Amino acid sequence: MYAVVTTGGKQVKVAPGDVVRVEKIEAPVGDTVELTQVALVAKDDGVVVDPGALGAAKVTCDVVSQGRGRKIRIFKKKRRKTYARTRGHRQAFTELKIREIVI
Numbered sequence: 001m002y003a004v005v006t007t008g009g010k011q012v013k014v015a016p017g018d019v020v021r022v023e024k025i026e027a028p029v030g031d032t033v034e035l036t037q038v039a040l041v042a043k044d045d046g047v048v049v050d051p052g053a054l055g056a057a058k059v060t061c062d063v064v065s066q067g068r069g070r071k072i073r074i075f076k077k078k079r080r081k082t083y084a085r086t087r088g089h090r091q092a093f094t095e096l097k098i099r100e101i102v103i
Contacts, residue, residue, distance in 0.1 A: 001044070005059050014059060014098045024092035026053040027063050033096065035059040041103055048103065057103045061096040068092050081085045 002015040005054040008023025027033050038057040048054060051084045076085045 001066070001101055002042050003038055003057070003059055004040040005035045006039055007035055011039060012100075016098055016100055018098045019064060019095060020098065021093045021095050024066070025063070025094045025096075027094070028063060029063050032065045032099075033061045033063060035061060041101065043103075053103075057101070058097045058100050063098055064095040064097050066092075068095055 004011050004013050006012075007025070008074055009021065012020055012022060014020055025033060036058045038054050038059060039049075041054065041057055048057075061102050069092075071090050074087040074089065077083065
């Protein structure tokens, strides 16, 4: 059994027992989070994509850690104009352990 959930503007395929990184969710480590925007659920007897049937579906997760990803460099340059700019960015993330998928 697996599900596709939408969180942080992205869709993530999850199954019970998986550990996934998603965009930052404001929750302390060890807390339980419910993801309610379920787009698809695949069970042994078939796939459920009907919005009416998925209205009550949710994925229960535990917050494993909060952190920031590796640094990326953004470099801009305009030739012959003495213009160069370097910036860095580290994206915040939340690591979730999927406990169960409820339909």
